[in-house]
Amino acid sequence: MIAEEVVLMEQESLFSDQVQNTPLANRVRPQTLDEFVGQSNLIAPGKILREIIDSDQLSSMIFWGPPGVGKTSLAKIIANQTRSHFVTFSAVTSGIKEIRQIMEEAEDNRKFGERTLVFVDEIHRFNKAQQDAFLPFVEKGSIILIGATTENPSFQINAALLSRCKVFVLHQLSTSEIIQLLQQALKHPNGFPNLDVQIDTDAITMIAEFANGDARVALNTLEMAVLNSDHQQAQVTIHTATLNQLINTKSLRYDKNGEEHYNLISALHKAMRNSDANAAIYWLSRMLDGGEDPIYIARRLVRFASEDIGLADTRALSLTIDVFQACQLIGMPECDVHLTEAVVYLSLAPKSNAIYKARLAAKSDIKKTGNLPVPLQIRNAPTKLMKDLDYGKDYQYAHETDDKLTTMQTMPSELAKSEYYQPTEQGNEKRFKQRLAYIKQWHEAHDQKDQ
Numbered sequence: 001m002i003a004e005e006v007v008l009m010e011q012e013s014l015f016s017d018q019v020q021n022t023p024l025a026n027r028v029r030p031q032t033l034d035e036f037v038g039q040s041n042l043i044a045p046g047k048i049l050r051e052i053i054d055s056d057q058l059s060s061m062i063f064w065g066p067p068g069v070g071k072t073s074l075a076k077i078i079a080n081q082t083r084s085h086f087v088t089f090s091a092v093t094s095g096i097k098e099i100r101q102i103m104e105e106a107e108d109n110r111k112f113g114e115r116t117l118v119f120v121d122e123i124h125r126f127n128k129a130q131q132d133a134f135l136p137f138v139e140k141g142s143i144i145l146i147g148a149t150t151e152n153p154s155f156q157i158n159a160a161l162l163s164r165c166k167v168f169v170l171h172q173l174s175t176s177e178i179i180q181l182l183q184q185a186l187k188h189p190n191g192f193p194n195l196d197v198q199i200d201t202d203a204i205t206m207i208a209e210f211a212n213g214d215a216r217v218a219l220n221t222l223e224m225a226v227l228n229s230d231h232q233q234a235q236v237t238i239h240t241a242t243l244n245q246l247i248n249t250k251s252l253r254y255d256k257n258g259e260e261h262y263n264l265i266s267a268l269h270k271a272m273r274n275s276d277a278n279a280a281i282y283w284l285s286r287m288l289d290g291g292e293d294p295i296y297i298a299r300r301l302v303r304f305a306s307e308d309i310g311l312a313d314t315r316a317l318s319l320t321i322d323v324f325q326a327c328q329l330i331g332m333p334e335c336d337v338h339l340t341e342a343v344v345y346l347s348l349a350p351k352s353n354a355i356y357k358a359r360l361a362a363k364s365d366i367k368k369t370g371n372l373p374v375p376l377q378i379r380n381a382p383t384k385l386m387k388d389l390d391y392g393k394d395y396q397y398a399h400e401t402d403d404k405l406t407t408m409q410t411m412p413s414e415l416a417k418s419e420y421y422q423p424t425e426q427g428n429e430k431r432f433k434q435r436l437a438y439i440k441q442w443h444e445a446h447d448q449k450d451q
Contacts, residue, residue: 065170
């Protein structure tokens, strides 16, 4: 018994040292494309990135995708498979001096036939000068640059550098892919050596769903579950009760200043425009739960009320103003119900973009015609000089007529026939359309008589 206990102590000590020194995600990092989980759109047989790697026709590239989808692992696999010298840069710790030093070494190595693959993690955090430092070496072929970013490269990477790189989009892992990855980790010789980890399918699925597409989160959660479960000799059994203590809520990926911010507000706007109240509630909740400023959302709803509803429902604008003021008055979390009320109302309201289109049409004419003079008859004439210059001459006061209409021209002559507002048949706008038709008929009947 004593000998067995000594062996178990040594095994547990060995495992503990490994855990302390190297996280599970690093211990089970894939070494080949066949071990890599996910991104089948890029690395499945016959796909473009797989063909580039297999044919050893590398060029500089950018991996764009959310955290934990394998950007670093894929770069290391490419370096190993193409027998390239692998160098890693971090935007947090690397300056221009370090970049230039490594680039010069790479240039020297190239002369002796050795290729250098430079992996730049979080390349979006490099400033313009740091990014520019890579340019001449990328152009000369001194290095193969692989940049990894969670942000849209169009906004975060210099145009000159971006134009020399092929962008590959990596997608969030599915729950089934996370499950596959966890099962591989449990079988991996470096995963949990000397331990028999017992975990049922429901528990693995629970971890996979919690990870929300992030492989690193999934592996870290599994490792924490193993460390915090009861050890019976060399066996560990993970119970759902243990997982419930580790898993509280999914970590929502949301950057209030990044692309996801614009993706979600776009989704909310388009769900409301499509009259999908349920989708609108979902996207609103995603933004609120991610920490978005409710005032920002309320401001966008005010805009939506006129841009996508307009006069089809004249109550929409006043309701969104009320909700905007409510958000200012009581803030989160209380104002979440007011915002929900607003997005449901806007989703179900009749839709018209006639006001928005009228503004764009007028804006276009102004751009083409410039500052056309105001017709004399509708100019104000507060001074004698202005009256002598015929300011206000022939002005017709609409309130003095039975129809409250006159034959006076109020548009510059060059644009006299322009019709910007084209109302639809939606909601209240049908009434405005009828009114416009009456006004048009009145002018057709009276304007000719006065000329």
